[in-house]
Amino acid sequence: xxMAEERHPTEDLPAYALGALDEAERLALAAHLETCDxxxxxxxxxxxxxxxxxxxxxxxxxxxxxxRARIVLGHRGARVAxxxxxxxxxxxxxxxxxxxxxxxALAVLLVVSFVAVGTARREADTYARALAGVADGRVVALAPxxxxxxxxxxxxxxxxxxxxxxVLELSSPPTGKTWEAWVIKGQRPLAAGLSSSGGVFTIxxxxxxxxxxxxxxxxxPAVGSSAPTSDPILxxxx
Amino acid sequence: xxxxxxxxxxxxALGELYDRYGRVAFGMLYRMxxxxxxxxxxxxxxxHAVWRRAGSYRPERGAVRTWLLAxxxxxAIDWRRTRGKREExxxxxxxxxxxxxxxxxxxxxxxxxxxxxVRKAVAxxxxxxxxxxxxxxxxxxxxxxxxxxxxxxxxTVKSRVRLGMTKLRERLVDER
Numbered sequence: 001x002x003m004a005e006e007r008h009p010t011e012d013l014p015a016y017a018l019g020a021l022d023e024a025e026r027l028a029l030a031a032h033l034e035t036c037d038x039x040x041x042x043x044x045x046x047x048x049x050x051x052x053x054x055x056x057x058x059x060x061x062x063x064x065x066x067x068r069a070r071i072v073l074g075h076r077g078a079r080v081a082x083x084x085x086x087x088x089x090x091x092x093x094x095x096x097x098x099x100x101x102x103x104x105a106l107a108v109l110l111v112v113s114f115v116a117v118g119t120a121r122r123e124a125d126t127y128a129r130a131l132a133g134v135a136d137g138r139v140v141a142l143a144p145x146x147x148x149x150x151x152x153x154x155x156x157x158x159x160x161x162x163x164x165x166x167v168l169e170l171s172s173p174p175t176g177k178t179w180e181a182w183v184i185k186g187q188r189p190l191a192a193g194l195s196s197s198g199g200v201f202t203i204x205x206x207x208x209x210x211x212x213x214x215x216x217x218x219x220x221p222a223v224g225s226s227a228p229t230s231d232p233i234l235x236x237x238x
Numbered sequence: 239x240x241x242x243x244x245x246x247x248x249x250x251a252l253g254e255l256y257d258r259y260g261r262v263a264f265g266m267l268y269r270m271x272x273x274x275x276x277x278x279x280x281x282x283x284x285x286h287a288v289w290r291r292a293g294s295y296r297p298e299r300g301a302v303r304t305w306l307l308a309x310x311x312x313x314a315i316d317w318r319r320t321r322g323k324r325e326e327x328x329x330x331x332x333x334x335x336x337x338x339x340x341x342x343x344x345x346x347x348x349x350x351x352x353x354x355x356v357r358k359a360v361a362x363x364x365x366x367x368x369x370x371x372x373x374x375x376x377x378x379x380x381x382x383x384x385x386x387x388x389x390x391x392x393x394t395v396k397s398r399v400r401l402g403m404t405k406l407r408e409r410l411v412d413e414r
Contacts, residue, residue, distance in 0.1 A: 011400060015400070019311070019375075019378065020399060022381075022382055044299050044300040054266055056357060061277070063264035063277075072250065223286060224286075226289050226290045
């Protein structure tokens with residue numbers, strides 16, 4: 001085992017549990033936690049102790065009587081009913097030859113040309129570098145849809161090892177909104193990750209991806225949605 | 239398991255999770271936010287987030303209650319930053335520092351005996367450690383912000399966070 005592998009950021013775990021690290025420190029530690037079970041175990045103990053204290057610190061307050069019903073009824077059957085129509089529509093759009101074949105081909109060409117000749121634009125460089133950096137895997141262009149901003153671009157990256165992710169070039173979402181990725185299985189969309197970033201950024205897909213699935217990106221309320229509430233900005237099939 | 243059922247699309251399982259932890263979640267949010275309407279809004283959003291993220295919950299990385307309350311707390315901090323009126327965006331240092339020690343226990347959601355042990359563990363922390371934990375947890379302040387706002391060297395704040403959290407963990411986790 002190398003020195004780097006042996007080093008654990010144990011001193012920062014308490015502050016991470018408290019949410020008290022600065023952003024750069026938090027991101028670095030979050031990356032370490034993804035691969036270190038020991039630190040994740042220690043963090044879980046800090047968090048359990050902290051939130052137990054918080055539970056004792058919570059005030060005596062009765063939630064509204066109908067809150068439970070609103071939470072449960074909001075989801076009873078919603079995933080299937082709302083999702084199936086939306087998923088079917090996305091698949092329909094993907095089946096149309098002209099409107100999508102052209103942007104798909106263009107998107108692929110753009111990717112290839114960026115990798116081959118480069119470009120002076122900083123964002124384009126970042127986008128191209130992100131895709132050129134895929135050493136061992138498959139890249140599938142996501143086609144801009146009807147409501148996509150003019151400069152919206154995206155690609156699905158399926159590495160040979162590791163989780164699939166999307167590389168997106170989108171403007172920052174409006175206040176109170178977020179970009180949400182979806183994996184559509186048949187006609188059923190599964191929420192696959194959020195980002196409120198703008199520019200070139202990635203979303204690692206949290207839903208399992210299999211051959212034949214469709215990946216799409218929509219604009220959703222800031223907390224994300226359990227089923228899409230708007231038409232896709234980008235979409236592509238695997 | 240409850241979260242697995244939620245991940246499978248079982249809305250009644252979400253209701254069971256609410257029955258177990260909804261009251262404590264609401265009580266925590268009520269304390270963090272300016273009024274019951276905001277607490278209700280964030281609680282509802284948090285349970286929607288649970289529904290959406292249930293598939294990514296990893297039991298080996300923390301208890302369900304911890305996972306849910308962390309989602310609630312993050313939602314409350316986001317609410318204050320994005321939707322709160324200017325005066326609601328930040329908790330004053332004085333208010334945040336008082337919250338943990340002044341808490342009244344809700345026996346309906348926390349076992350009274352256990353709550354007394356927790357209260358004792360918190361009370362036994364040196365005041366300066368208890369204060370930084372309270373400021374960070376309830377106020378949503380980072381270590382750098384606490385250092386700046388309390389005129390304390392950053393290294394000292396970090397040290398207090400580490401010591402306070404380590405004692406809390408030793409006293410609350412080891413005795414189980």
